[in-house]
Amino acid sequence: MPCMIRHLFLSPGHSYRGRHGQPAADHPLLAVETLDCVAGRGIRGDRYFDHQPDFKGQITFFMEETLERLWEELGLPPAARDPSATRRNVITRGLDLPSLIGREFELQGLRFLGTEECRPCYWMNQAIHPAAEE
Numbered sequence: 001m002p003c004m005i006r007h008l009f010l011s012p013g014h015s016y017r018g019r020h021g022q023p024a025a026d027h028p029l030l031a032v033e034t035l036d037c038v039a040g041r042g043i044r045g046d047r048y049f050d051h052q053p054d055f056k057g058q059i060t061f062f063m064e065e066t067l068e069r070l071w072e073e074l075g076l077p078p079a080a081r082d083p084s085a086t087r088r089n090v091i092t093r094g095l096d097l098p099s100l101i102g103r104e105f106e107l108q109g110l111r112f113l114g115t116e117e118c119r120p121c122y123w124m125n126q127a128i129h130p131a132a133e134e
Contacts, residue, residue: 005108006064007083007091008032010046029084035059037110043089056115062088063097 009029036044042058043049051057064083071081083091095107100114 003095003107004093005090006093008035009084009087009089009091010035010043011087012045012047029087031084035089046089059090059112060088060118061090061092061095061097062086063095064091064093067091 009031011029035046037059038044038049040054040058041050042055048055048057062083067083067086090107092107097114098117100112101116102114104111104113106112
């Protein structure tokens with residue numbers, strides 16, 4: 001199966017980062033047609049743009065196949081299945097993201113470096129479903 005980009009998102013503000021012990025803020029993830037990626041800086045207009053030099057989270061990816069499996073395991077009805085709840089910038093299909101950790105890869109003419117997998121955290125329980133972190 002060829003790799004496809006299924007969704008693109010950006011968010012101008014942090015809803016979860018730095019909010020331990022507090023409610024989440026209300027910064028929506030905006031669905032967009034394109035992202036303006038700037039090497040070494042991130043996505044123009046996104047919360048992590050110029051966050052710090054060569055920050056590993058300048059752009060984030062999530063596999064749609066993993067998301068669909070999570071939705072199925074949690075028994076979420078179709079109306080509750082929102083890919084923006086992941087708070088990731090790029091939702092892909094047909095791209096084995098774990099195999100790209102520690103490697104450079106190209107997607108639609110842009111070069112990326114896979115740095116690490118973002119493990120599930122307790123905020124997923126609020127954003128997706130109360131049992132999502134498990």
